[in-house]
Amino acid sequence: MIPQHVAACLAAHGLQAIEFSPGTTATAELAARQLGVQVGQIAKSLLFVGKDGRLAMLLCPGDRKASSAKLKAALGVKTRMTRPDETLAATGFEPGGVCPFGIDGSILVLVDAGLRQYATIYPAAGTSASGVPMTFDQLIEITGGRPGDFTVAGGTGGEMAG
Numbered sequence: 001m002i003p004q005h006v007a008a009c010l011a012a013h014g015l016q017a018i019e020f021s022p023g024t025t026a027t028a029e030l031a032a033r034q035l036g037v038q039v040g041q042i043a044k045s046l047l048f049v050g051k052d053g054r055l056a057m058l059l060c061p062g063d064r065k066a067s068s069a070k071l072k073a074a075l076g077v078k079t080r081m082t083r084p085d086e087t088l089a090a091t092g093f094e095p096g097g098v099c100p101f102g103i104d105g106s107i108l109v110l111v112d113a114g115l116r117q118y119a120t121i122y123p124a125a126g127t128s129a130s131g132v133p134m135t136f137d138q139l140i141e142i143t144g145g146r147p148g149d150f151t152v153a154g155g156t157g158g159e160m161a162g
Contacts (some may be wrong), residue, residue, distance in 0.1 A: 003092070005102040006126040013142050017125035017132045026096035026128040028062025035122060035131060039063040042131070043115055043123035043139065045098040047087045047107075050077040055090055057100055059123060059139065060112035064151035071150055074110065096128035100143040109145035111136075116147075 002010075002017050010017060018035070025031035028042040035041075042062030048071060049055055056075055058066055071079050084095045091103050100109050100123060115121050115136050122131035123139065140147060 001127070002130060003102070003126040006099060009101040009142070010125065010132060013138065015132055015134055015138070015142075017130045018122075019125075019127070020129040020131075022127075022129045024129055025124070025131060031122065031124075031131055032062060037120070037122065038118070040114070041118045041121050043121045045100055045123060047082045047090060047098060048079040049082050049086065050075055050079045052077050054108065055082070055106065056108040056110055057091075057098075057103065058110045058112065058150055059100055059115065059143070059145065060151045061114045061118075063154075064112065064114055065154060067150060067152045070148075070152075071110075074146075074148060074150060075108075093124075093126050094128065097124050097126055097130065099124040099126050099132075100139075100145065101125065101132075109143045110150050111140055111143070111145035111147045112150045113147050114149075114151060115139070 031042045032039040040061040040063040046058045
């Protein structure tokens, strides 16, 4: 079930999540298969913590992985992916269902420009069995995210390239 605050955020922007059977869209590949779209259209949400303690969420195509060098250049500090318990504590979402809607304003949102190539992208809606059809521009508008080049080719999980 979509969390109330996420549903309210989406409704305020005229959007509605698609829900699936539990556990069927927990990875980018599974979500793409369920939706009948390319893996790159799945906007995976990855949470990072910098050496300075600040949090940043990266939204990127499901067929790409975060670049540690590009994140360091963008944030000014070395980062690491948060552990599942840190992710849940910071966002209120379990890994697989992390989304950028209704999160704490102290989390910087970065949006990889690779998502721009798709007419429709699908970030999660707070559960591992959901997706929200939207455009790149809508994602930027709703999240206040900062677009840029933060990824490298390859990878469909939560990996990070060195």
